[in-house]
Amino acid sequence: MQRDLVERAQRGDREAFGALAEQSIGHLYDLAQLMLHDSDLAKDAVQEALILTWRDLRALRDPDRFTAWMRRILVRCVYRAATQERRQTAVRSLDGMADAVLPDSSRELEDRDQVDRGFRRLKPELRAALVVHHYLGLTYDEAAEVLGVPAGTVKSRLNRATAAMRAELDAEARSRDRMATETIR
Amino acid sequence: MTAQIDADRTMLDYFVARSTSTRPDGLLEAALTVVGQTRQRPAWRTLDWWLPSAWADLGAWYGRRVAIVAVVGLLIAVLLSLVVLGGSGHRLPPPFGLAKPGAIAMDIGGDIYLADANGGNRTKLFAGPHWDGHAMFSPDGTKIVFESGQDDNSTALMVMRADGTGTATLISRMAEDDTVISWSSDSRWIATAARPMDEVSVPSGSHVPGVDVRIIVGDVGRGTASIVGGSELFGHDPRWSPDGTMLAFGRNYRCCSGPPDSLWLMRPDGTGLRQLSSLPGGGVPAWSPDGRRIAFLAEGIDRDSDLYLVDVDDNHVQKFTDTPLDESFPVWSPDGTKIAFLTNQNPYGIKAEMEILDVSDGRVTTLQGPFVTANPPVWSPDGSHILGYVWGTPDDPGSVQSQDALAIFDATNGSEAVDIPIAGLYDSSWQRLAP
Numbered sequence: 001m002q003r004d005l006v007e008r009a010q011r012g013d014r015e016a017f018g019a020l021a022e023q024s025i026g027h028l029y030d031l032a033q034l035m036l037h038d039s040d041l042a043k044d045a046v047q048e049a050l051i052l053t054w055r056d057l058r059a060l061r062d063p064d065r066f067t068a069w070m071r072r073i074l075v076r077c078v079y080r081a082a083t084q085e086r087r088q089t090a091v092r093s094l095d096g097m098a099d100a101v102l103p104d105s106s107r108e109l110e111d112r113d114q115v116d117r118g119f120r121r122l123k124p125e126l127r128a129a130l131v132v133h134h135y136l137g138l139t140y141d142e143a144a145e146v147l148g149v150p151a152g153t154v155k156s157r158l159n160r161a162t163a164a165m166r167a168e169l170d171a172e173a174r175s176r177d178r179m180a181t182e183t184i185r
Numbered sequence: 186m187t188a189q190i191d192a193d194r195t196m197l198d199y200f201v202a203r204s205t206s207t208r209p210d211g212l213l214e215a216a217l218t219v220v221g222q223t224r225q226r227p228a229w230r231t232l233d234w235w236l237p238s239a240w241a242d243l244g245a246w247y248g249r250r251v252a253i254v255a256v257v258g259l260l261i262a263v264l265l266s267l268v269v270l271g272g273s274g275h276r277l278p279p280p281f282g283l284a285k286p287g288a289i290a291m292d293i294g295g296d297i298y299l300a301d302a303n304g305g306n307r308t309k310l311f312a313g314p315h316w317d318g319h320a321m322f323s324p325d326g327t328k329i330v331f332e333s334g335q336d337d338n339s340t341a342l343m344v345m346r347a348d349g350t351g352t353a354t355l356i357s358r359m360a361e362d363d364t365v366i367s368w369s370s371d372s373r374w375i376a377t378a379a380r381p382m383d384e385v386s387v388p389s390g391s392h393v394p395g396v397d398v399r400i401i402v403g404d405v406g407r408g409t410a411s412i413v414g415g416s417e418l419f420g421h422d423p424r425w426s427p428d429g430t431m432l433a434f435g436r437n438y439r440c441c442s443g444p445p446d447s448l449w450l451m452r453p454d455g456t457g458l459r460q461l462s463s464l465p466g467g468g469v470p471a472w473s474p475d476g477r478r479i480a481f482l483a484e485g486i487d488r489d490s491d492l493y494l495v496d497v498d499d500n501h502v503q504k505f506t507d508t509p510l511d512e513s514f515p516v517w518s519p520d521g522t523k524i525a526f527l528t529n530q531n532p533y534g535i536k537a538e539m540e541i542l543d544v545s546d547g548r549v550t551t552l553q554g555p556f557v558t559a560n561p562p563v564w565s566p567d568g569s570h571i572l573g574y575v576w577g578t579p580d581d582p583g584s585v586q587s588q589d590a591l592a593i594f595d596a597t598n599g600s601e602a603v604d605i606p607i608a609g610l611y612d613s614s615w616q617r618l619a620p
Contacts, residue, residue: 012225018217025216026208034200043212050216055223059231115199134193135200165196 006063009054017057020066021050028074034135035078035127037120045081049074071146075128082124118168126161133158276619280324280370281427281474283519284566287616288347290329291591292318294609297331299349302565302615304591304605310349318611321365322347323372326616328405330355330366330375339382342366342375344405347616355403356410358382365561367432369425374453375403376423376432381412400434402453414455422469426497427476429453433461435468435481448481448495462495462502471515471524473544480505480515480524492526492542505542506549513537514561518568518596525562525571525596535559535576539594539602552594554602564596566617571596574610 002023008016028049032042053070060069119127125147132143133154144151278284291298291307295316300307311317315334322329327347332340335357342356359379367376378398400423403410413432414420423434436449448467450459461467464483471480478494485491485504490511495502506512511529518525522544527537528551537559539552557573564571575590591610594602 014217014221017220021217021220022213025213029208029212030204033205034203039209043209046212047216047219051219051223054220055226056231058225058228115195116203119199130196131200134196135204 002066003063006057006060006066010057010060010063017054024067024070025050028070031071031074031131031136032078032081034131035075035124036081037127041081041084042078044084045074045077048080049077052077068142068145071132072148075132075147078128079124114169115165118165121168122161122164126157126164129154129157130161277325277327278566278617278619280372281519281521283568283620284326284617285620286565286567287322287326287618289572289613289615290320290322290331291607291613292320292331292611293607295334297329297349299347304593304607307607311343311345311352319366320612320614321368322614322616323368323405324370324617325372326618328372329614330368330405332359332366337382340379342377342403342410344375353408355405355408356401359401365422367424369429369453370427371429373404373406374425374429375405376425376453377401377403378421378423378434398437400432400455402432413453414451414458418451418455418458420449424470424472425453426472427474431457433470433472433479433481435470436460448479448483450497461497461500462493464493464502466490467493469514471517473517474519474521480517480526482512482515492524494544505547511559512540513559515542516562516564518564519566520568523568523596525564527557527559527562527573529559530556539571539573539592541571541596550599552596552602553599554592554594555590555604557592560612563613563615565615569597570594572613572615573602574612575604 002020005016005020009020025046028046029042032045032049033039036042036045049070052073056073060066119130122130128147129143132138132146133140136143136146138146140151140154143154147154147157149157286302289300289302289304290310291300291304293307295318296312297310297317297320298307299310310329311331311333313333314336317331317333320329320331328344329347330342330344333343335341337358339358339360341354342359343352343354345352355375356377356379358381360382365377369375378400380398381401397419398421399412400414400418400420401410402413402423418436419438420434420436423432425432430452431450432453433448433450435446437446438444445465446468447460447464448462448470450461451457461479462481462483466484467481469482473479476497478496480492480494482490483493485507487509489509490513491504491508492506492512492515493502493504505524506526506528508528513527513529515524515526517523524542524544526540526542528540530536530538535558536556539554539557539562541550541552542548543550552571554573555575557575560574562571562573571594573592573594575592589606589608589610591605591607591613592602593605
C-alpha cells in the first residue's frame with residue numbers, strides 16, 4: 001500500500017503524497033519534538049522535512065525504504081532547526097511536551113525530570129542518536145543510515161550521551177544526599 | 186550488563202513518557218500547502234540518485250571532516266612555515282643600510298669556504314678542479330657568485346646558494362676578469378668585466394693586457410649574460426647604482442693613442458653613456474648607499490692614485506686624499522657615513538694601511554693593525570668592523586705565495602685589529618642578514 005503511494009508520488013501525484021504525509025506526520029513530529037525539546041522548532045523541522053521529501057522524492061531508488069529515507073531527511077532538518085535555536089537569543093518556552101506527560105508517581109516524575117535536565121544539555125547529534133536507538137529501537141547500522149554517519153560514530157555518540165546523562169544523574173543524586181544529610185542534622 | 190539494561194530502560198521510559206501521538210493542529214495543512222507550490226526536482230539533481238542514500242550522507246559527513254582537517258592542516262603548515270622562516274634567518278635584509286652580520290665567504294687556497302662571523306668554523310662550500318675565488322654574497326644574503334678556473338685556462342662565473350647547493354654557471358670562457366663582481370640591489374643581476382676568450386676581433390699579438398676588457402651583465406635568475414655597450418665599449422669595474430638603473434665604470438680605449446681612462450655612467454643595457462669625470466685614470470667606483478655620490482680613484486698630480494667623490498647629478502668632483510702614495514679600493518660603510526680604503530706603502534700592493542674617511546668632515550683615520558694587501562676591504566653589515574688580508578712578509582713579495590691571516594679591524598673605537606691566521610686566504614665577503 002505504502003509502496004504504491006510512494007510510486008505515485010514519485011510520478012508527481014500530490015494526493016498520494018498527501019496520504020503519505022498524513023500517515024507519517026505524527027511519527028515525524030514525535031521524533032522531532034523528542035530530539036529538539038521544543039514544539040515550535042519541531043513543527044518547523046517536520047514541515048521542512050515534508051517539503052524536502054516531496055522535492056527530492058524522485059531520487060529515492062527503493063520505494064520500500066521510504067520511511068528510513070524520510071527519517072534521514074528529518075534528522076537533517078532537526079539539526080538545522082537546532083542550529084537556529086542556538087542562534088536565537090530569546091528563550092523559547094519548553095512547552096508542548098507537558099500535555100503528553102502521563103500521570104506518574106511523584107518519584108517517577110522526579111527521576112524523569114533529572115533525565116530531562118540531562119537530556120536537554122546534550123548536543124542535537126547526541127540527542128538524535130539516543131532517540132533513534134532507544135526510542136525507535138534501531139540497530140547501530142540502521143541508526144547509522146538514519147543519522148548519516150558511520151556505525152562507529154553512532155556507538156561513540158551513544159557512549160558520550162550516556163556518560164553525560166549518567167554524570168548529570170550522579171550529580172543530582174549527590175546533591176539530594178547532601179540536602180538529606182543537612183536536614184537530619 | 187545490569188547497569189546498561191537499566192540505562193536503556195530509563196531512556197526508553199523517558200522517551201515513551203515524552204512522546205506524543207498527536208500531531209499539532211494545522212501542521213499537515215501548512216506543509217501540504219507549501220508542497221503544492223513546490224516542484225519536484227529531477228532525480229539526477231540530487232546526490233541520492235548518484236550514490237546509495239547512505240553513502241550520500243556519509244560522503245557529506247566525511248567531506249566535512251576532510252575539509253576541516255585540510256583547513257586546520259593548512260593553518261598549521263602556514264604557522265610552521267612562518268616560525269621556521271622567521272627563526273632560520275630567511276627573512277631578507279634590505280640591500281642597503283645596517284644589517285645583521287651573517288657568515289663570511291672566504292677564498293682559501295683556491296677553494297670557497299664559509300666561516301662564522303669571527304672567522305672560525307670554516308667549512309668548504311665549493312672546490313673545483315682549479316682555482317676558485319672572488320666569492321661575493323648577494324645583497325639579500327641568499328646567493329654567492331664566484332669565479333672558477335676551467336681546464337682551458339679560462340674562468341667561469343658561477344652562482345650557488347649560500348649553503349653551497351644549486352651551483353650553476355652564469356658566464357663561461359672569460360679571461361682577465363675583475364676581482365670584484367657587482368650585484369644589483371635586488372640580488373637578481375651581476376655586472377663584471379672580463380675579456381671574452383672567444384672574442385676574435387683582436388689580432389694575434391696586438392692584445393694589450395687590461396685594455397680590451399668588456400662590461401658583462403648577467404641575469405642570475407635566468408642564467409644568461411651578455412656583453413653590453415656595443416663593440417666599441419671597453420671598461421672595467423662596473424658597479425650597479427643602488428636603484429639598479431645605472432652602471433658606473435672605468436672606461437678605457439683599445440688604442441694607446443686614445444683618451445685616458447675615466448669614470449663613466451651608462452644604463453645596464455649599454456645605452457645612455459655619460460662621462461662623470463674626465464680625471465685620468467678614473468675608475469674603481471663605489472656608489473654611496475643613497476645613490477647620490479660616487480667615490481672613485483683617479484690620478485693625482487704626481488700620477489699616483491687618489492680618492493675623489495663626484496656628485497652624480499652635477500658631476501661636481503671633490504678630492505679627498507692627496508698623498509704621494511696610491512690609494513685603492515674605496516668601500517662605503519653600510520650607513521653611508523664613512524669610506525674605507527687602502528693606502529699602499531710599497532709598489533707591490535701587498536703592504537697597505539687600512540684607512541677610514543669620514544665623509545661629513547673629510548677627516549681620514551688610519552686604523553690600528555697590521556699592513557694588509559690591496560684587496561678590497563669588507564665592511565661588516567653592522568658597520569662595526571672591516572676585514573683585511575695580511576701577507577706574511579709584505580716587504581719580500583717573492584717569499585710568499587698567499588695571504589697568511591685575516592685582519593679584523595675595529596671601525597668604531599680604534600682598538601688594535603685582531604689577526605686570525607688562515608694560510609692561503611685571498612679575499613672574502615660578508616653575508617647580510619635581516620636585522
